[in-house]
Amino acid sequence: MDEKLALATFGALSNATRLRIVRYLVSAGTSGRPAGEIAQAVGATPSRASFHLTALADTGLVAAERQSRTITYRIDFLAIGELARFLLEDCCQNNETARSCCS
Amino acid sequence: MDEKLALATFGALSNATRLRIVRYLVSAGTSGRPAGEIAQAVGATPSRASFHLTALADTGLVAAERQSRTITYRIDFLAIGELARFLLEDCCQNNETARSCCS
DNA sequence: CTTTCATTTCAATGATTCTTGAAGTATCAC
DNA sequence: GTGATACTTCAAGAATCATTGAAATGAAAG
Structure with a gap:
């Protein structure tokens, strides 16, 4: 993941509606x-x-995947x-304190 | 970490200047x-x-820690x-595909 | 006590992002 | 074809965020 995409992805997750989505x-799983x-x-x-799903x-x-009239969104x-990984490896240089949180 | 703080933290990381900081x-380490x-x-x-450091x-x-005239910032x-952890556990419910990226 | 240095705060402006409701597109059923 | 359903796109306005330069603060040094 390059930095530009990481910035955009952090931005995408920084909105309450999008985080709820x-x-x-996630709870809906792969379907x-x-x-x-x-x-x-x-x-x-x-x-x-729709605005937030597009973002x-x-x-x-x-x-997104269209099935006739409905559009299915999947995480x-x-x-x-x-x-x-970007956060822990690229940004944090694999710092042990940071990594220890999710191991 | 509660959701409100997570939203704010994602927001903090979604700006190029702040990510550079x-x-x-991180490269400066604990000092x-x-x-x-x-x-x-x-x-x-x-x-x-200063604006971004405050954010x-x-x-x-x-x-932040003040030492006489200078203010030292530490990651x-x-x-x-x-x-x-919020991302992988709270949001992703420990999904194995997500976790596998940084293990 | 004045000056200098390191940094922050403020106010104004510009830029980006979000929300809303209306109009548009695509697909199906009749 | 018409009508209904599922969803998106658009335009306008509201809200939030970022940048700038000037003024303010806090601490040391002369």
């Missing part, structure tokens, strides 16, 4: 959830949810892992 | 660096650096570790 999609259901789950209008998709944190666990 | 302070030196290292005016300190990513490795 991420958590909801994902349709946009409308996500909007309802996080208490956002369809338009607002998340732009960073690769979620992937990308690898993208989150890569962000954690 | 974090990386510079930290004075504000002026940080400003110079990241190519920011004193005022701009970082507000989230606990760095700690808090634990805070970064806690953010990584």
Whole structure:
């Protein structure tokens, strides 16, 4: 993960609505959830949810897949892992204190 | 780490100048660096650096300590570790794919 | 006590991001 | 075809965030 993407990904996670979406999609697992259901789950209008889903998709944190009328969004666990790796390895130079938190 | 702090911390890391400061302070290790030196290292005016250092300190990513005229800023490795933990455990429910990136 | 040095704070401006509601696109069912 | 459903896009305004340069603070030194 390059620095530019890391900055954008941190930005994506710094919004309450988007973080709620991420958590909801994590709980949904690999099957994902349709946009409308996500909007309802996080208490956002369809338009607002779409705005934030697009922002998340732009960073690769979620992937979108159209199935006829519905668009399914799915969390990308690898993208989150890569962000954690960026934080601990690239940024923190593998500092032991930092790493010890999630081992 | 609660969600509110996590949001603020992601926000703190989503700015290029602040990320440069974090990386510079990581390379400085536990002794930290004075504000002026940080400003110079990241190519920011004193005022701009101060603004971003305050933002970082507000989230606990760095700690400030005054020594007579100079103010030393130090990275808090634990805070970064806690953010990584939030990401992998709280957000990702310990998903193995996410965890595998930094093990 | 004045000056200098290191740094912060302030106010103004500019830039980015978020929200809202309306209009648009795509797909299905009739 | 028309109508309904699922979702996105757009434009306008509101809110938040970043940059700048000037003024203020706090601490040492002469």
